[in-house]
Amino acid sequence: MLSVNNVCLIPNEDNVFSHSFARGEICVVLGANQSGKTNLCRLIAGLNTRARGAVHLDDKSLEKLSPRARPVSMVYQAFVNYPNLTVFENIASPLIARKASNEAVSKSVTDLAEKLRIDPLLHRLPSELSGGQQQRVAIARALAQDAQVLLLDEPLVNLDFKLREALEVELRELLRASNTVVIYTSSDPRDAFTHGDQLLLLDKGKKIQAGPPLQVYERPSSPTAMALLADPDINRFYRDGKLCALRPEHIELVGAGPTSGNAVDFHMQVTAYETNGDESFVHGLVEGAEWVLRQRGMLPVNVGQTLQINAALRDVVQF
Amino acid sequence: MMNRPGLSRGVLIVYGLYLLLPLYWLLSMSLRSNADIQGSFSLLPPTLTLANFAEIFSNPVWYEGFANSLSYVAINTLISLAVAIPAAYAFSRYRFLGDKQLFFWLLTNRMAPPAVFLLPFFQLYSAVGLFDTPLAVALAHCLFTVPLAVWILEGFFSGVPTELDEMAQIDGHSFLYFFMRVFLPINRGAIGVTLFFCFMFSWVELLLARTLSGASSKPIVVVMTRTVSASGVDWGLLAAAGVLTVLPGVLVVWFVRKDLVKGFALGRVS
Numbered sequence: 309m310l311s312v313n314n315v316c317l318i319p320n321e322d323n324v325f326s327h328s329f330a331r332g333e334i335c336v337v338l339g340a341n342q343s344g345k346t347n348l349c350r351l352i353a354g355l356n357t358r359a360r361g362a363v364h365l366d367d368k369s370l371e372k373l374s375p376r377a378r379p380v381s382m383v384y385q386a387f388v389n390y391p392n393l394t395v396f397e398n399i400a401s402p403l404i405a406r407k408a409s410n411e412a413v414s415k416s417v418t419d420l421a422e423k424l425r426i427d428p429l430l431h432r433l434p435s436e437l438s439g440g441q442q443q444r445v446a447i448a449r450a451l452a453q454d455a456q457v458l459l460l461d462e463p464l465v466n467l468d469f470k471l472r473e474a475l476e477v478e479l480r481e482l483l484r485a486s487n488t489v490v491i492y493t494s495s496d497p498r499d500a501f502t503h504g505d506q507l508l509l510l511d512k513g514k515k516i517q518a519g520p521p522l523q524v525y526e527r528p529s530s531p532t533a534m535a536l537l538a539d540p541d542i543n544r545f546y547r548d549g550k551l552c553a554l555r556p557e558h559i560e561l562v563g564a565g566p567t568s569g570n571a572v573d574f575h576m577q578v579t580a581y582e583t584n585g586d587e588s589f590v591h592g593l594v595e596g597a598e599w600v601l602r603q604r605g606m607l608p609v610n611v612g613q614t615l616q617i618n619a620a621l622r623d624v625v626q627f
Numbered sequence: 628m629m630n631r632p633g634l635s636r637g638v639l640i641v642y643g644l645y646l647l648l649p650l651y652w653l654l655s656m657s658l659r660s661n662a663d664i665q666g667s668f669s670l671l672p673p674t675l676t677l678a679n680f681a682e683i684f685s686n687p688v689w690y691e692g693f694a695n696s697l698s699y700v701a702i703n704t705l706i707s708l709a710v711a712i713p714a715a716y717a718f719s720r721y722r723f724l725g726d727k728q729l730f731f732w733l734l735t736n737r738m739a740p741p742a743v744f745l746l747p748f749f750q751l752y753s754a755v756g757l758f759d760t761p762l763a764v765a766l767a768h769c770l771f772t773v774p775l776a777v778w779i780l781e782g783f784f785s786g787v788p789t790e791l792d793e794m795a796q797i798d799g800h801s802f803l804y805f806f807m808r809v810f811l812p813i814n815r816g817a818i819g820v821t822l823f824f825c826f827m828f829s830w831v832e833l834l835l836a837r838t839l840s841g842a843s844s845k846p847i848v849v850v851m852t853r854t855v856s857a858s859g860v861d862w863g864l865l866a867a868a869g870v871l872t873v874l875p876g877v878l879v880v881w882f883v884r885k886d887l888v889k890g891f892a893l894g895r896v897s
Contacts (some may be wrong), residue, residue, distance in 0.1 A: 355793050375796040382797050388790040392812045405799035453798065 310457055310489045315351065315361030317344030318513035324361075325515035327508060331456075334483055334490040336500045336521070338536055339510035345493035346385075348510070349459045352491070353380045365456060365489075381453040385462040387442035389434040395421070395445050396430040402453035420448040423482060440471035451482065458483070460492045464499075476502055497537045500524075509533050531627060540589065543599040545574075551627045556589070558623035559601040561609075562616045571618040576601075581609050590615070650873070656866035664862045679867035689868065692850035695761060696830065697875070699846065702765035703772060703829040704822055710769070711776035711821065716810075718777065719784035720792065730781070733774040741834050744770065749838055759841035767835045772825040779824065783817030816886030823883045827876060847872055 311328040329335050339345050350357035354375040363370045370378055381402070389398050396417055403413045421427040424444040434442050443463060450458060463479075464472045480503055483490050492503050500507050500521045507521040509532075517524055517533040528534035534553055535542045542553045562573070576592040576599060583589070588607045591600045592615065601617065609615065656664055657679055659672045683689040717723075718730055748767050749758070757763040787810070795805035811818070836846045851868050880887070 353793075353797060355796075375793065376799050376801070378797075380797065382794075384790050384794075386788070386790060388788065388794050390791065390794075390809050392809060401795075401800070402798040405804075449798070 309366060310352070311364045312348070312352065313362040313364065315348070315359065316513065317347045317351075317359045317361075317510070318342075319358045319360075321513050323512065323514035327515060327518060329457075329489045329491060330506070331489050332487050333505040334492055334503050335506040335508055336504035337491060337493040337508045337510060338495070338497065338500050339493075340495055340536070342512070343510040344513040345495075345510060346461055347513075349382060349461045349491065349493060352457060353382050353459060354378050379456040380459065381450040381455040381457070382459040383443075383446050383450045383461065383463045385465055387434075387439060387446055387466065389442055389445050389449070391434055394431050394433060395426060395437070398434065398445050399448045399452050401449060416452055417448075420452055424448045424478065438471075440467055440475060443467060444475070447479070447482075455488065457489045458486075458491070460490070462493055462495070465495075479503070497539050500537065509536050511536065528625060534625060540600050540602070543594065543601075544597055545595055547626075553625050553627070554619050554623060556600050556602040559599075559617050559619045561603070561607065562618050570621050572621060572624060573616065573618045574599075576615040576617050578609055578611050578613050578615055581607070581611060583607070653866050653869050653873075656862060657870045659863055661861060661863050676863075679863040680871075682864055683867055683871065688845075688850060689847075692845055692847035693871065695840070695844045696836075696846040696848065699761035699764040699768070699836070699844075700826060700829040702761055703768045704825045706765060706769050707772040707776045707825045708818065708822060710773050711780055712811075712818070714773075714777045715780035715784050716806075718781045719787075720789065730777075733777055736770060736774045741771065741832065745834065745838050748835065752839060758839065759844050761844055763839045764836050764844070764846070765829070767839055768829045768832060771832075772828050775824055775828070776821045779821045780814070780817055783814050787813060816883070819883035820886045823879050823887070826879050830872075830876060 309328055309330055311326065313326045314324050315326065316322070316324050337345050337348060344359065347357050347359035351359040351361060352363055352370075354370065354373060365379065370380075390401065393401070399417045399420055400413045403416060408416075417430070418427065421430055424447060426441055426444045426448065429437060429441060429445075434445060437445065443466075447460075447463065450460075464475055467475065476499075483492075483503070492499065494500070494503075504521045506518065507524050508518045509516045509524065511532050516536075517529045521537075524533065525537055528537065531542065531544065531551065531553055534555075538555050540556055542555055543559070544551060544553050546552065559574075574594045576590070576594045578590055578592040579598075580591040581588070582591075583606050585606065586604070588603050588605065588609075589600055590603070590607065590609055591598065593599070594617075655672050658675050658677070660674070660676055660678065663673060718726060744767065748763075752758040752763045752767075757766070791809065791813075792805065795802075795809060800808075831848070833848045833852075837849045837852075840846055840849065847868065851865060851872070
């Protein structure tokens with residue numbers, strides 16, 4: 309178990325928190341830009357960072373250990389590989405540092421390359437690879453280290469859409485099989501559900517909620533936590549002086565007339581409508597606040613019209 | 628605009644010839660006898676002779692001049708690189724108190740003309756017994772080549788992402804392994820370009836080299852300026868020495884030609 313105690317991710321902000329990451333689980337750390345995700349990774353890896361706090365692995369402090377000595381491997385958001393070394397040498401790098409025998413090195417490298425489907429590229433230089441392949445090499449090198457903690461700092465952000473989806477599926481299978489602590493940072497709520505056994509929500513260096521992703525989704529502790537897991541933003545309204553919120557996917561269009569008692573009704577003044585054929589987003593004003601709703605398929609909506617919408621009572625989250 | 632490839636090519640050819648003419652004339656003079664040179668004008672040497680080159684390679688004054696020059700240039704280049712590579716790495720990787728000021732101060736050394744330093748160097752080297760050794764000239768030239776080398780290398784080194792240094796640490800490599808196995812090979816071109824600049828400065832510099840060398844370490848540029856004898860100027864011999872003086876520069880340029888463009892942009896091209 310990896311635990312961070314009294315961590316302050318962003319200096320000058322008194323948002324000190326503690327958290328534990330279990331072995332054999334993937335914990336997705338979700339937060340917007342500048343929420344301290346990268347600082348958290350750098351703190352755990354022992355790299356130069358402004359974050360402060362204690363890091364323990366199985367009750368042993370890592371504080372005094374240099375990045376070399378820590379049982380931690382890392383994949384950066386940018387594709388970082390040694391440009392003068394071949395793919396084989398890149399993946400072999402952590403093994404060579406540990407003075408593994410030649411047979412052991414070539415066996416692990418070939419195994420990993422096969423798993424990540426870069427085995428035909430072993431003798432190329434990183435500059436001769438596409439972005440997706442470069443990141444596969446970086447992931448293979450991190451896995452080759454067979455460290456007890458694996459940090460993935462937004463590993464797929466710089467990839468284009470299709471490559472990203474392909475690698476997402478493979479990565480999930482690769483990571484599941486290990487007994488390591490895997491920390492996967494992201495700003496995309498979908499990653500929480502595709503990769504995460506556990507979810508840790510960060511906002512401006514503050515831990516706002518943690519737990520299994522679906523549990524956090526169903527019972528968000530604050531509007532910020534709810535908004536972090538919503539795409540696009542959540543819709544806020546007040547009932548009896550209390551702040552309530554609805555996710556954009558939980559709002560329905562109503563044909564005519566009031567609906568049953570299990571639903572709440574609203575009127576929306578449509579300000580914008582966008583669609584890609586598969587999904588549609590309607591933006592508008594409801595009770596003075598800006599709302600957005602998401603629906604499958606295309607909708608018969610015009611800008612300027614007033615829509616009657618409703619949502620099931622059980623989907624309303626009250627704070 | 629009219630497309631006239633013939634015209635632009637013509638302009639380029641004329642310009643090229645204009646640049647090459649002095650070099651050609653030097654080469655052609657070196658292959659003639661003095662009588663030929665001072666005789667009637669002719670574009671091609673009427674008779675070719677290697678006597679001038681033979682004289683240089685057999686007369687110790689000449690070949691020792693070359694040896695002296697090459698030795699202090701080599702020492703200078705080695706010292707400059709050995710000092711500038713760690714310095715440039717530090718400037719590109721670490722923030723420390725006064726780093727920017729120190730960096731700028733290094734550069735200001737290049738703003739003073741070499742003549743300013745003649746007197747202190749001469750006095751100092753005489754006092755410690757360095758005068759008239761290749762090391763004296765090499766050290767004096769370092770005052771100019773080290774800042775230049777640090778300046779060029781820092782630009783290149785800063786272009787290498789620091790994530791690479793961290794990656795090597797996370798992989799478990801020692802700093803030395805990373806530096807020798809990854810960092811220096813990546814910056815091979817930069818080091819080549821820096822080597823070229825140090826070499827050229829030291830090779831063509833006349834003032835310090837002349838002042839700080841006596842009879843036993845006279846560099847070739849000094850030998851060349853002292854060949855006016857009682858019998859007049861030995862044109863052919865001088866030209867031959869000139870050709871041989873140009874050669875090392877040409878060789879160095881040949882080896883680093885691919886990286887020179889980047890070097891002139893001081894590494895800011897990726």
